[in-house]
Structures are given as structure tokens and as C-alpha cells.
Amino acid sequence: MMIETSAIGGAVLLIALATYQMARACGAPLGEPAFSSHPETGDKILSPPFRVISGLSALLVVLAAW
Numbered sequence: 001m002m003i004e005t006s007a008i009g010g011a012v013l014l015i016a017l018a019t020y021q022m023a024r025a026c027g028a029p030l031g032e033p034a035f036s037s038h039p040e041t042g043d044k045i046l047s048p049p050f051r052v053i054s055g056l057s058a059l060l061v062v063l064a065a066w
Contacts, residue, residue, distance in 0.1 A: 014065035021058035025051045 024030045029044040046054060 011065045014061050018058045018061040018065065021054045021061060025055035025058060027051070 020030065024046055027045055
């Protein structure tokens with residue numbers, strides 16, 4: 001029972017991380033904590049190459065949670 005609870009808790013945390021990554025990939029202004037500020041966009045929104053990286057990272061995290 002304890003192992004199942006730990007596995008569910010780990011999966012929930014990984015899904016939360018994947019949600020954060022997808023939000024950044026979709027253009028939410030959450031890029032500064034992970035990639036610092038970007039002079040090419042002038043704000044906290046990730047530039048297109050970093051948005052692709054965040055999207056791929058979200059996919060890998062979802063696979064890890066599964």
C-alpha cells in the first residue's frame with residue numbers, strides 16, 4: 001500500500017511538472033526561472049527554440065509518469 005501511494009504521488013508531481021512545461025511551451029510568461037531572461041523577446045516568454053525544448057521536455061516527463 002505504501003509503495004502504491006508513493007508511486008501515485010510521484011506521478012502527480014511529474015504531471016504537475018509536465019503541465020508547467022506545456023504552459024511555457026504555449027507562451028505563458030514563465031520562462032525566466034528556467035532559462036533566465038531573453039533579450040530577443042524582451043519579456044519572460046520563451047523564444048521559439050526554447051518553447052520547442054519545453055514541449056519536448058513535457059512529453060518526456062509524461063512518459064516518465066506513465
